[in-house]
Amino acid sequence: MSIRRIEPGRRMSAAVVHGNTVYLAGQVGNPGEDVSKQTETVLAEIDRLLAEAGSDKSKILQATIWLADMKDFAAMNAVWDAWVDPANPPARATGESALAAPEYRVEIIVVAAI
Template identity: 85%
Template sequence: MSIRRIEPGHRMSAAVVHGNTVYLAGQVGNPGEDVTAQTKTVLSEIDRLLAEAGTDKSKILQATVWLADMNDFGAMNAVWDAWVDPSNKPARATGESKLATPDYFVEIIVIAAI
């Protein structure tokens, strides 16, 4: 079975396709934005990478959301709820974690079918 790497970089690929599954690296927003804007940026990037892999958000199987501060849970969920396919909601977990820099407030990782 083949493996296709999307946007391979020095340390990682933005996404990896194996068989009929795509695994996205954690996506973050733009430093300086608030959690709402960062979440919108992240979800837009997820849409773009899924399209590059030949799929879309209706086929997301699992999402892992990391928040720098769980007090942002409601703001992130407001953006997520407006974005997620209402007929095809994935399994999802959300936790609090230090992210790569203090300028990042949300990171989302998804696995999707193709």
């Protein structure tokens, strides 16, 4: 079975396609923006990478969301709820974690079918 790497870099690829599954690296927004704007940016990037892989948000199997602070849970969810395909919501987990830089408020990782 082939493996296709999308936007490979020295440390990681933005996405990896193996068989009929695409694995996205964690996506973050623009440092310094609030969690709502960062979530919008992340979801737009997820849309772009899924399209590049031949998929879309209706085929997301699993999402893992990391928030720098759980106080942002409701604001992130407001953006997520407006974006997610209501007929095909993925399995999802959300937790709090220190992210790569203190300016990041949210990071989202998804796995999707093709």
